[in-house]
Amino acid sequence: MxxxxxxxxxxxxxxxxxxxxxxxxxxxxxxxxxxxxxxxxxxxxxxxxxxxxxxxxxxxxxxxxxxxxxxxxxxxxxxxxxxxxxxxxxxxxxxxxxxxxxxxxxxxxxxxxxxxxxxxxxxxxxxxxxxxxxxxxxxxTFDTQGLNLNGELLYEPGEVEAYYNQFVADADRKSNKNTPSLVAEGTLSSLSASTPYELGSDSYRNKDIISLLVEKSRPFFSPLNEISVARKFLDRYPGEDQALLALRNVFNSSEVFLTFKQIPDFSVLPNSRVSLIGIFGGQEPTLPDYASLLPLLSKCGDGVAQLKGVQPIRGKHEILFTIEEGAFPLRRINEIDAYEAAYDRYMRSDNLNPLHLRKNEEDYLLEIGLPPLEEQRKARVACLLGIALGVIVKDEDDPRFLIYRYVDERTGLSKSRPVGRVGEEEKVAESLLSRFNKDLRELIYKEVLTMLGRARGEAKEKEQIWRSLVQYREDLFTRKPKDLADRYSSEVIEPLIEEYQLFDKSFMKA
CATH class of the missing domain: 1.10.287 (Helix Hairpins)
Known part of the structure; x- marks a missing residue:
């Protein structure tokens, strides 16, 4: 255009x-x-x-x-x-x-x-x-460094230009057509604009124009789906040892898309994982490249827990290494819906790169589902000060775990809730951030703030709380990396000591 x-x-x-x-x-x-x-x-x-x-x-x-x-x-x-x-x-x-x-x-x-x-x-x-x-x-292209994922280079940056020349530039010369003009015409038609100059109007949003340009361009690159990934892989790794090492590296790097590690009472049960390899043609490939690759795929799966073998998929341009985890808790269904909605919103933004292709993709996956900053702060306060002040305590039946004891306001009965493992403050705070733990987060946070507010007017109680926080802070610096302990201290412990005026110079003389 x-x-x-x-x-x-x-x-x-x-x-x-x-x-x-x-x-x-x-x-x-x-x-x-x-x-x-x-x-x-x-x-x-x-x-x-x-x-x-x-x-x-x-x-x-x-x-x-x-x-x-x-x-x-x-x-x-x-x-x-x-x-x-x-x-x-x-x-x-x-x-x-x-x-x-x-x-x-x-x-x-x-x-x-x-x-x-x-x-x-x-x-x-x-x-x-x-x-x-x-x-x-x-x-x-460049930000993914040629899509170097899990240590394996899946395409060279120069291939992008090569495929453009193959499917657009060279094809246009041979058939005497102009692909950019066809894309432009299709975009203008979808926008009901007679000439490109109409798009200068504010009534046409950049986001809509870009979305249509990408949509109208995709069909011209559909031959990419017919490229044999098996042939490209065998060309890159001609030796069996090299090929097996690369395949095992990718397979071992696979992980379940949804992880339940932050749920305090979740544990992996035997035989709860199923591993699969997906390839064009499955166990009976009709194309020579895939027939040559099949024995390597079978070998690379040796030793993988609950491997269900090689299964057929439709695409020639991909090989799928998948891990499925069972024992799926029904309460996570709402989480999946919310996560899918958040992911869709992300992909409708100006960033066109799918999250799973980005470097440090874990950070991006965390970002789109992260609760508001205030809720994150509440979770850290509830976790750190809850442990420091004895609101969160060790489970008497199993001292490896932390629990929160409280009185149910509706029944007046004493109850306890698991919070996490001893010494794993990061996971405890992450667990308290989960939507299904919101009520637990609010209960602990409210009790902690009540204790701080009450201590403000009581010198003896104020000193006890201050010393508990100081002792817990020192304990953090002995157990945790310095940068993490510094962050916990500067972002949570120190601000609350100042806000509730918990320190008095007389405490230093005692």
Whole structure:
């Protein structure tokens, strides 16, 4: 759309801008010339008006006899009045013509300037679209470093250019077509725009234009799905030992998409995992490349727990290494719906790169489902101060675990809830962040703040709480990495000591 000849035979934006700029300059010259002539004629008008009136007033002054006077009047009319009136009315007509011409020049200039503004708006929008698509390309290609995932290079960055040339540039030359123009025409048609220049209007959103450009471009790259990943893999790893090492590395790097490790009472049961390998043709591949790869895939699965063998899939362009984990808790269904919605929102944003293809993908997966900052803070306060102040305690039946004891306000009965393992503050805080633990988070957080508020007015209780926090802080620095302990101290413990004024200088003398 930004080429030298946009669809529909329109001139390029650069040529159109130059042409309109030249017209504006020329019309400015005409306007200045016409305005100057109008001012010049306007200045002459009073003089010519006076001459006309003077000539008319002298008609009655003509002397002579009856017949001689008539002759004198005619001579005066022809010699004085007619020239004075001719000059006066000719200038009046000239002035009106110039007035209309100046108005016309103004209208043309306004029209040209409006077209220039629209064109500039269009070219700026075009530049924004180009920049956005260029940045997206960098994310999709360079940011993934040729998609080096789990230590295995799945494609070379240069292949992107090679496939573009193969499916677009070379194909266009052979079939005498223009793929970019076809993409542009399809985009304009979907947007109900007759020319690309209409897209400069604010009514067309950049996001919608980019989405359609990508959508209309996809069919031209559909042959990618027919590329044999088996052939590419065998070419890269011609030796059996190399190939097996690479396959095992990828398979061993596989992990379940949803993990339940943050749930305190979750444990992996025997035979709860199933591993699968998916390949085009499955156990009976019809293509030689996949037949050659099948024995390697079978070997790479040796030793993998509950391997259910090789299964057929439709795509030639991919091999799937999957792990399924059973014992699925029904309460996670709502979590999946929320996670899917969050992922969909992420993919509708300007970032076109799927999360699972990004470097440090765990961070991105965490980001899109993370609760608000205030809820994160509550979870850390409930965890750290809950442990420090004895709100969260060791389970008497199994000291490896932490529990929270409380009285149910509805029944008045004493109850306890598992919170996590001893010494695993990070996992405890993460567990308290879960939606299904929101009530537990609120209970612990409320009890902790009640204790802090009550201690503010009681010197003895204040000192006890301060010493408990100091001791727990020192314990953190002995057990945890320094940067993590520093963060816990600076973000949670220290701010609350200051907020509730829990420290008094007299505590240092004791």
């Amino acid at each position: 930004g080429g030298s000849a946009p669809t529909g035979g329109c001139p390029s934006p650069g040529f159109a801008r130059t042409f309109l700029g030249f017209l504006e300059t020329e019309m400015n010259h005409y306007q200045s010339y016409l305005r100057a002539k109008f001012d010049e004629v306007s200045k002459l008008e009073p003089t010519l008006e006076s001459a006309r009136k003077a000539a008319l007033s002298k008609i009655k002054d003509q002397k002579g006899g009856l017949f001689d006077k008539k002759k004198g009047i005619l001579e005066h009319l022809q010699g004085k009045v007619q020239p004075a009136c001719d000059n006066y009315y000719k200038r009046r007509i000239d002035k009106k013509i110039l007035e209309i011409s100046v108005g016309f020049a103004n209208e043309v200039l306004d029209f040209l300037r409006d077209r220039i503004r629209n064109l500039d708006q269009f070219t700026n929008k075009l530049a924004q679209l180009k920049r956005t698509l260029s940045e997206a390309e960098k994310v999709l």
